Amino acid sequence: MGLLNAFKLRFSTLGIVLIPVCIAIDWVGHAIATSLKLPLFLDSIGTILGGILAGPWVGGIAGFITNLISSGTVDPVAAPYSVISLLLGFAAGIGGYLGWHKHPPGWVALWLLCFLVASLGSTPFNVALYAGQSTIPYSDALLAALLKAHVPMWIAAYADEASADLLDKAVTVLVAVLIYQGLPRRFRSLFRLYEPRDDEPETTPALSRS
């Protein structure tokens, strides 16, 4: 079975209803960060939380649709990056399947995985759309400095994107994990769509998982 077990499609009504909620958390997380004037996006907390709670498909679809809705309403340029959000939800789903969200070393692993997915995935789109820029002023200053120092384009473009993602994904993963820790115990396994890998005791959910 292994890791693929987490990807087996088993959608309960509860799992489907969770997806729009994750999408809304993505939006609100970003809106609160903007209203507090934090220098971060924090627009994938719901995606990561969905991945941890219910597995890769819920997280992935939530991330994908978050970007599609955002591109259809406020930011058309978000559409190409929906693939990255899909992969980000998958990454969180794998982390959740492996139980990474339960202990601090796992949090670091989840952060590194999400950071790598986001930064490696976004760089080709940045190169195609913005000649390598991430369009975040501070990070683009880094790109300009690296290009002036004759660093190859692709490496400079990656450094540009990575410098923005490193902290953003750290806080995103931390917030998602803290929310998970703050959930009432029965919610932690309620949404899970795959058979748990380990034999942890589980409370019976109110709805049957079909």
Added chain:
Amino acid sequence: MPRGLSIYAEGNSALHRAHPFTKGTLTLVAIAIGFIAPSLAWVIAVAVILLGLLTLADVIRRFVPVALGILLPITLLLLIVQGFANPANRTVFFPLGPLSLYREGLAVALLAAARIFCLISATFLLSFTTRPADLAEAMMQRGLSPRFGYVVQSALQIIPQSLESAARIRDAQRARGLETEGSLLLRARAYLPLLLPLVLSSLVATQERAMALEVRGFGLSVHRYRRVVLPDTGVQRALRWFLVALVPLAIGARFAGWR
């Protein structure tokens, strides 16, 4: 009932009446051609066509402020960074000592900005003239799972509701003495107390919503009847195939030396 997040603008133009797939194809093809086209002149030609369609759909006045709001900061940043540091830079265009801007980089920035303009105008052309419900309905009639349609529709309604409750939670937490202004650390510390109550209440509501849906037969795998019929015509079908055929043609032309 909240209006939802959609930016659909009521109208009765040919574009409003067209089948969602026709507009969707148009949008995707216009973006593809915008990025395949080799030079600034060609990309601007695509942009002009899109602007014409936006005028035809009578949404140009709503389009201009939104599009400029997105495009201007990006363009400025592109011009500065590429003009200053693009690896191809040779010819000084705007002498500023060590901060000179170069012709080659500025050209790269302009081309990128024109392409992004195509992307923005093609996307807004679709979202201004198409109800999200119609787009979802069209996709479900072609075999997309109705659950997917539910997810999109429901998200479009839940997002504005959640933003409202986030504002209420902010006021409530402030009244209890939570600092939301001041140093970065102070503001960062306010983040979780603002987000967590919302997440908890939405997760609790999830369970109720799932039960409400299940008793209405949401999870049943039975044949669903169409409530809405989206008018589609032979002309539109032909137009869609024509538009799709343009993409391989453009790619072929690029390989054959289209400059």
